[in-house]
Amino acid sequence: MITVNFCKTCLKLCIKLIAMNNNKIIVAVCPDYRRKLQNEKYPLKLKITFKGQRRYYATGYSATKDEWLIINSSSVKGKLKTIRNEIVKIESKAEEKISRLSLFSFQSFQDEFFEQPIRYKSLRSIFEDAIVQLEREERIGTAKCFKTTINVLEEFKPNLKLSNITVKLLNEFDIWMQTKGNSSTTTGIYLRTLRTLVNKAIVERQFDPKFYPFGRNKYQIPTGSKNKRSLNKEQLKAIFDYKSDPQNYFLNRSLAFWKFTYLANGINMMDIANLRKKDLFEDTIVFSRQKTKRSNRQSPRQITIIRNEIINQTIKMWGNINATENDFVFDIISKDDSAYDVKDKVNQFVKVTNDWMKKVGKLLGIEMPITTYVARHSFSTMLLRKG
Numbered sequence: 001m002i003t004v005n006f007c008k009t010c011l012k013l014c015i016k017l018i019a020m021n022n023n024k025i026i027v028a029v030c031p032d033y034r035r036k037l038q039n040e041k042y043p044l045k046l047k048i049t050f051k052g053q054r055r056y057y058a059t060g061y062s063a064t065k066d067e068w069l070i071i072n073s074s075s076v077k078g079k080l081k082t083i084r085n086e087i088v089k090i091e092s093k094a095e096e097k098i099s100r101l102s103l104f105s106f107q108s109f110q111d112e113f114f115e116q117p118i119r120y121k122s123l124r125s126i127f128e129d130a131i132v133q134l135e136r137e138e139r140i141g142t143a144k145c146f147k148t149t150i151n152v153l154e155e156f157k158p159n160l161k162l163s164n165i166t167v168k169l170l171n172e173f174d175i176w177m178q179t180k181g182n183s184s185t186t187t188g189i190y191l192r193t194l195r196t197l198v199n200k201a202i203v204e205r206q207f208d209p210k211f212y213p214f215g216r217n218k219y220q221i222p223t224g225s226k227n228k229r230s231l232n233k234e235q236l237k238a239i240f241d242y243k244s245d246p247q248n249y250f251l252n253r254s255l256a257f258w259k260f261t262y263l264a265n266g267i268n269m270m271d272i273a274n275l276r277k278k279d280l281f282e283d284t285i286v287f288s289r290q291k292t293k294r295s296n297r298q299s300p301r302q303i304t305i306i307r308n309e310i311i312n313q314t315i316k317m318w319g320n321i322n323a324t325e326n327d328f329v330f331d332i333i334s335k336d337d338s339a340y341d342v343k344d345k346v347n348q349f350v351k352v353t354n355d356w357m358k359k360v361g362k363l364l365g366i367e368m369p370i371t372t373y374v375a376r377h378s379f380s381t382m383l384l385r386k387g
Contacts, residue, residue, distance in 0.1 A: 254356035266379035
């Protein structure tokens with residue numbers, strides 16, 4: 001029979017190996033003999049071994065070879081005993097963090113072990129951080145939505161923190177929104193915005209994912225009812241055949257741009273406002289959507305519109321006759337406008353168009369409110385029907 005005698009340090013490592021054998025992860029603080037410090041000591045590092053790979057993490061402690069032997073002896077005392085106690089705490093913390101991981105990787109261990117300082121002292125602070133970034137990217141519509149969301153949340157409950165976002169609070173907010181006369185669609189918009197920032201906080205390790213309040217068997221964001229938003233052939237024909245008063249400036253402009261939206265592949269008003277003279281060709285209009293310009297800056301996808309008589313008439317009637325190659329086709333926005341000015345002007349243009357088109361719809365006996373969104377949705381529906 002062979003007898004093997006272990007030193008206490010080796011025995012300690014063996015015990016850890018046995019204890020964590022199921023995951024094949026070895027946790028131990030040990031001297032890093034590869035790096036000798038100027039004071040003749042060696043840095044004590046937390047060593048994690050997994051499937052033959054090792055990672056070393058600083059502990060802030062160091063020791064000479066002799067001190068390391070004393071630290072691991074039963075006679076340790078004084079300052080070295082304090083170091084040993086801290087080492088035990090570090091190893092215990094590492095083992096506890098590893099036990100919480102469903103799938104181990106060195107990166108996931110680091111994310112769990114090294115706790116992040118609190119970056120957001122309030123819920124408003126994470127919203128403001130996101131709003132600044134959105135404004136920098138000129139995503140003004142989304143920035144406004146974020147501002148409205150945090151204002152409504154703080155009207156519901158002031159001084160909220162990320163840690164306050166629970167299933168209970170979300171249910172209470174939902175009920176509060178209903179008592180204020182808001183639709184489930186509006187509630188959904190606000191809470192999808194909030195969810196976006198909770199997800200961001202999880203990535204930044206500012207929110208514990210085990211307390212995630214959204215999803216199945218938790219709080220489910222209302223989707224709202226899906227109303228019919230497309231017109232049939234007869235309704236579309238009635239709008240295109242409608243004879244308006246030639247003296248009514250806003251009515252004629254609204255009709256022209258509503259038809260333009262429908263015929264130009266369901267183009268939205270922001271893209272219409274940003275069309276430039278250089279985008280116009282003899283038989284086509286070629287442009288990049290404002291949305292995709294941000295997400296695909298290197299190679300934005302271009303959209304081609306086939307010009308027809310009505311599109312040409314709209315450009316001739318409502319376009320900028322003296323436009324140079326880089327000028328806007330229509331006088332909806334100007335080059336000197338800020339991103340906020342552009343958003344406000346386009347929103348106002350859409351509002352006026354929608355107001356007049358709703359009046360046209362009533363005159364034609366169409367129950368559905370006729371808006372630019374309906375024009376775009378009707379174009380999409382027509383494409384689906386054509387296959």
